[in-house]
Amino acid sequence: MAKLLVVDDEADLEILIRQKFRKKIREGIYSFVFARDGNEALALLKEHDDIDVILTDINMPGMDGLTLLTKLPEANPVIKAVMVSAYGDMDNIRTAMNRGAFDFVFKPVNFDDLDTTIEKTLQHVAQLKSTLQAIKENNILKMYVDENVLNFMTHQEFEKSLLDNETVEGSVLFIDICGFTAITENAEADLVVKMLNNLFDVIVKEIINHRGHIDKFMGDAVMAVFKGDYHMDRAIEAALAAKERIAGIESVDLGGDAFKPRVSIGINSGEMISGNIGSVSLRRLDYTVIGDTVNVAQRLQGVAKPGQILVSQQVYEQVKQSFSLQEIGPVQLKNKAKPVSIYEVLA
Structure with a gap:
């Protein structure tokens, strides 16, 4: 049985969850406990050490959801949190992801989507627990990490692997905001950042709506990954939707220059290596995907014209x-010995 902690000050959500998931609750698949804010949630985590996933709102009296995220590594470094909130602006999404949120579901809640998100998150937690147990049993890949995690393990030692390092099948999407770098030379910093965040907000919502995951922001570009059923279709649908939404934005005056937002997009699919990439000594690891599939997608975006x-x-x-x-037709991509045939997705 999977145990989930729901953190929300709206009593109606508890009623809805009990109704919508009554079959899985009755069959012993899910078990729920409820808290009204972050403080109550932390207290429940001490009482229930078998909680796998947290579903938390952002705006609550007492401790809010974003603050709760910062407390979870100390309370339980394995548990994963999914944000369930009506506050789906770019600032909140980026803050939540930077603080370790696993995913983001918007209110009003689509419970089919929420159920899919819960299953995906539970699978990730199960893989994480399995990996940690295997490492403990085999006494391999030992490494010492920060105090919060050390306190979670016996004798203050946490045997940590590279976690979910594996080869996965999926689609990767690169979306670049065309011409944005040029206008940064003359426009005021506040205007540039605000505009960029607003454009990212539009793009991110479409990616999330099509069950994609934001891998990273790279200057004025977004990298997203799609896995699971119909990942290629969902990546293309997200790209078409984001392109249409951006095209509908009126020209903006940035420092005397009229800027009409447009995007160029590259998509590729295939096997990728998924894992924590970075510096262990600096304790800065980025869970991402790498490989030729990713490189080709980025280079396709590089040769795409605005709107392509x-x-x-x-x-x-x-x-x-x-x-x-x-x-x-065939084009020459960096580090490819032969020209590569490429195709444009039409609206």
């Missing part, structure tokens, strides 16, 4: 029955 969505021939062959595509 480019895909590889491999993607084309698998989605040509579902989408309208146009052959662009």
Whole structure:
């Protein structure tokens, strides 16, 4: 049985969750405990050491959800939190993700989507627990980490692996805001940052709506990863939706220059290495995907013109029955010995 802690000051949400998940509760698949704010949640975590996932609102009296995220590593470094909130602006999403949130679900809640998100999060927690147990039993890949995690383990030693390092199948999407770097030379910093965040907000919502995950922000570009059923279709649908939303934004005056937002997009699909990449000594690890699939997607975005969505021939062959595509022809991509055939996804 999976145990979930729901943290929300709205009593109606508890009623809805008990109603919507009554079958899984009755069958012993899910068990729920409820808290009204972050302080009550931390107290319950001490009483229930078997909680796997937290579903938490952002805006609550007492301790809010974003503050609660900062307390979780000390309370239980394995537990994962999903934000369930109506406050889906870019600042809150980025703050939540930077503080370790696993995913973000918007209110009003689509309970089918929430159920899918819960299952995905539980799978991640199960993999994490399994990995840690294997490391403990085999006494391999030992490393000392910060005090919060050490306090969680016996004798203040936490045997940590590279966690979910594995080869995965998925699609990767790069979306770049065209011409944005040029306008930063003359526009005021506040205007530039505000505009960029607003554009990211639009893009991120479409990626999340199509069950993608934000991997990272790279200057004025976004990298997203799609896994699971129909990951290629969802990546393309997210790209089309983001392109349409951005195209609908009016020109903006930035420091005397009129800026009309447009995006260029590259999508590729295939095997990728997924894991924690970074510096162990600095304790700065970024859970990401790497490999040729990722590199090609980024280079496709690099050759895409404003308003274009480019895909590889491999993607084309698998989605040509579902989408309208146009052959662009062979192009030379960096570090590729031979030209690569590429296709444009049409609106």
